[in-house]
Amino acid sequence: MSMRVDVLIIGQGLAGTFLAHFLRKSGLSFFIFDEPRSFSASRAASGIINPITGRRLVKTWMIEELMSFAQVAYGELQLELSVNCMTSTQIIDFFTTAQMRIAFLRRLEDDPSFLRIPEDENCWRERFQYQFGYGIIEPVFLVHISDLLNTFRREIEKKGHLAEETMDFGRLEVRPETIRYKDINASYVIFCDGIGSLSIPYFKSLPFAPNKGEAVIAEIRDWGNESVIFKRGLYIVPMGEGRQWIGSSYSWEYSDDRPTEAFLKNTEAVLKSWIKNNYRIVEHFASIRPATVERRPFVGFHPQFRNVGILNGLGTKGCSLAPYFAAQIASHIAKGTRIDPEADVNRFARVLTRK
Template sequence: MHVDCLIIGQGISGTLLSWFLHKEGKTFLVIDNNKVDSSSKVAAGIINPITGRRYVTTWMIDEVMPFAIDTYRSLESYLQASFVYEKSIIDFFPSPQMLNAFVDRIAENDTYLHSYPNQNQFNQYFNYDFGCGEIRPSYSIHLPLLLELWKQKLNEWNAIKEEEFLLDDLQISDDHASYHDITAGKVIFCDGVDAATNSWFRLLPFAPNKGEAMIIEAEELYNGHIFKRGVMLVPLPTPGLFWVGSNYQWEFADDKPSEHFYKQTSNLLQNWIKVPFKIVDHKAAIRPATVERRPFVGFHPHFPVIGILNGMGTKGTSLAPFFAHQLIQHLVYDLPIADEANVHRFTRILSRETGKGSS
């Protein structure tokens, strides 16, 4: 079997990469281990134009957000499903200082930050003492549904193998790769944190971190917005269900849900939400984040048959469409990849070690 591209991983990056290859009429095969709690499946799929406690505009958001929404809308049409939800973020200020910081940022740039006209609108649902502001436009993408529907499409095309990828069995030559009975013009790793142990790319400055989330049922809770106060509270497509999270753990022993997060988040919700709720699920995953908070996109400077689309961190829902498209445009038309994302910025680092296999 020969394909133009062998894709390792069917998270959000692998899904979008194969979508753009399909649009270009290229052949591909995806190998995915179907991990239940991958970072793409655990994430809420939020596209938020503002980041951090200082309300800073997210990197490249003016370009990546409209592109991402157009891409997801196109996939909705193609798959005949709905998984894109435009919902502004209501940010409840935890202190007068945060209220003042929000107001100051509005004065500087009101593109995404807005005052909220009715400060008492959410009193029946939440406890909050210092008011709220609004971030818009923002979106939630129901990634589990998108990933499942795309997997069904890949199965229809015989374009996916659900199995563990054995890195030591991959053979690389100057112009193609071989894996078992498959030959491919390119191999692109979209395998999340697993890439950090891949000897072609393990010297890249990955900074994996663990995130946890809960699913709660709160039938009386208003679902017209995403709500934020320490954690995000995101309405899910199933009425009455909400995603709650997430945190950032830079040191962790495993990828399992922790009792600490459960207790801490339960207490936060009990002090914040006024209506009845119950916790129905608790999940955790390791994010493929990077030290400089920029993704890794492109082909290995010394092994051009090998590529990577990875390191999206918490911004994968917004960044993956843009950079998957850039990577395919580079592959097909030799168009440039953004310098800040191009893996060639690490050419010197990647020259220190060559070869195959994992360790």
């Protein structure tokens, strides 16, 4: 039996999930193909929306706008799915050198947004060893990605809007008036397939810069239940049920997507000199982030094949970029509104139309 939808979506990570959500909100129908993968980028991520980045403590791109949009978007899904999608929290950022402390204080003086120094720096002495104190980054959001993706998936699967299978690109027919895949006809196909897009003929020439990240899950004895995130090079992020996500690495040179002994050793060394409690590592995994050379996402439609689209290149910031740019695509289809030129794939029109 054939089916007709407005949009065929490939992939149900953060990008595909939010695209489906905003299409539905705009009154548009969709069908998703998602191949089951235990550690897609979204499933490996800790879920932090951190407004501050790097040693120079700069605010991340468009952060005020992205954070307020995220608050509304995750709130909507929370209501719809009756699942806790996001918590507002803080990062306890331990200084590893005196210079780091000075840099934090300077930045605080220049621009106090998102930063503060605690009244009592001894608060965390029971759990951590630290010499140079710490600063606080807040507000920070923690997205509960697994709960969100799993609940959304169950809901759309029940309604017959998702098939758990790999989309075979060779069977996709793209014609100016319609998209056809197996027994589905659609007005658009949109690739939300993370690193899958690196081998899709329509978009593989985009300047992707895939980046490998590793993390572990640990159980730490007598650890509190609070939602606070700790950082000292690595992040310790609460995942619920007494489990902590600890990571991650950023590697542009790698031979495969498997976890490495080197990361595990480094993590153990950091934890040994940092936390006082005993811990047990129960899982170790790796994934590839769909990052881009100029650190901006790839959003919108192919300049030549106007019914073939992409929401990708979310890099290290999928939790904040996915909702914002998924909404732009849905609104573009429903109302013809424009996609932010800094994110629109049409900035690569020349590369994308080169024969």
